[in-house]
Amino acid sequence: MWPPFRSSSDTKLTMFVTDICRSVTLKFHEETHVKGVQAYSYLAEKTMLGNEEDDSSNNCFCLSDATTCLPSGGLNLSSCQFNAPAVVTYPHFLYADPAYAATVTGVKAVPEEHRMFIDIQPEMGIPMNVAARMQINIVFERIEGISFFDNITSRIYxxxxxxxxxxxxxxxxxxxxxxxxxxxxxxxxxxxxxxxVSGVILMTIGFVIFLRHRKNKSNTKAYKQVQS
Structure with missing residues (x-):
């Protein structure tokens, strides 16, 4: 949950994801409705998994060597997941550098199906519609002396x-x-x-009664003066 009474000027949501050992940021996209209830939709930024060329704040995820500095759109998980040769991307390499899909057939990124988003009810700060989507890839490289990798000429994700x-x-x-x-x-x-409205009516009735009572009292006093 997030603080209530959000406005469209609250442009970003940030949260820490333990599985990839880093924070992710979603940016305000549009006002929408979920089952008839107003919501603000936040999308994961295209450069969230980008390298330092796309987003300078991501430079800490590159350790300046060939194994950790990746083409834009992928995050090396080796330091987070017991040195496993794993890279996380959006599904079907959505928003990623073409180098990822160049050595793989059958991938076709569709933003509406593969993007990450959260729809939040602004007055309550409650998530109403959530989709967390990521892809796990294993890195394959040529290893001399192992025939199984002889046909690999470049790194494959x-x-x-x-x-x-x-x-x-x-x-x-x-x-x-x-x-x-x-x-x-x-x-x-x-x-x-x-x-x-009821208060105004009661006040009006009370004022009218007061005026009548005062008028009757004045008339009675004048009558007594005439009689005397």
């Missing part, structure tokens, strides 16, 4: 699998959230208007 962890409000929760964010404020406003 071979996709092992990609995953999509998603969550969305169900209809029941959406109705409750709609009641809290729209119904209750509307009922509160209507109740305040009714109380205000």
């Amino acid at each position: 071979f996709p092992i699998f990609w995953f999509s962890e998603t969550a969305q409000l169900d209809e029941s929760m959406a109705k409750q959230l709609h009641l809290v964010t729209h119904g209750l404020p509307m009922y509160t406003t209507i109740g305040c208007v009714i109380l205000l």
